[in-house]
Amino acid sequence: MRRRPLIALLPLALLLPACSGGEEAAAPADAMRTAQERFEQAGGVHIELSSSGLPQGQDGVSKASGDGSVDAKTPAFSGEVTGVIxxxxxxxxxxxxxxxxxxxxFSSDFNPVDMSDLGAPNPAEFFRTGSGVGQVVAESTGVTAGERTRDGDVVLQSYTGSVPAKPVQDLFLLGEDADTFEVTYGIEPGSGELRTAEITGEFFTGETTTYTVDLSEYGKDVTVEPPA
Structure with a gap:
């Protein structure tokens, strides 16, 4: 029997970790609890918000990028927000x-603004312990583990489920006609950190829209002060 040289097997071996399940996924309830804890204990974190299926010309936020300070009393955010006003x-x-x-x-000066007047959420609320991103995770139901996928140089364990409308409505100030939203989470298995959250549903009447929250740099030093 002809034997394949060892070097010929290397490409196949390199592919196996990316394609196979590897370690068993954490139980959904444990994964959600840990993800909430990691987020709410992060201190600081970087966020990227994006959207798809946003109705054309509809007022609201389409994307955002910045740093957040996670806190129960005074959460904070500093960054860029893009949308329709x-x-x-x-x-x-x-x-x-x-x-x-x-x-x-259109100015270097910062002026007070009520985000709700613009049809947009206060981005600091994403980082409030007990009602922000962590609470959406905590209230997820029917969660099941899916496949592991690669996101850049990070492998994420996926989980899918649904979440009652209220925590999403409170966070985005959208979706008043929805009863539930579908969620897909990407959790880094080693740390238990939530890295991605896709929230899909009727954010706008009669339309299906997805908002994706990408989180990174857990524990970064984030200091946000009111403008002088």
Whole structure:
């Protein structure tokens, strides 16, 4: 019998970790609990928000990028938010500390703004312990483990389920006609950190929209101060 040289087997061996299941996924309840804890204990984290299926011309946020400070009393955010305001697409710099927000628009100065007047959520609320991203994870139901996939140089364990509308509505200030939303999470198995969260449902009446939250740099030093 002809034997294949060892070197010929190397490409196959290199592919196996990326394609096989490897270690067994953590039980869904344990994974959700750990993901919530890791997020709410992170201190600081980087966030990238994106969307798909957003109705054309609809006021609201389409994407955001920035750093958040996770806290129960005074969560904070600093970064760029892109969306549609009064039918006009725009990208603005936002500083949010607790319930107060400031916006820099066509200027280097930051001025107070009520985000709800713009049809947009206060981004600091994504980082509030007990009602932010962590709470969406905590209230997820019917969660099942899926495949492991590679996201850049990180392998993530996927979980799918649903979440009652209220925590999503409270976070996004959207979806008043929805009863539930479908969720898909990507969790880094080693740390238990939530890295991606896809939330899909009727954010806008009669339309199916997906918002994707990407999280990274857990534990980073994030200091956000109100503008002078």
């Amino acid at each position: 009064d039918g006009t697409a725009a990208s603005v710099e936002i500083i949010a500390v607790g319930a107060k927000t400031w916006m820099s628009f």
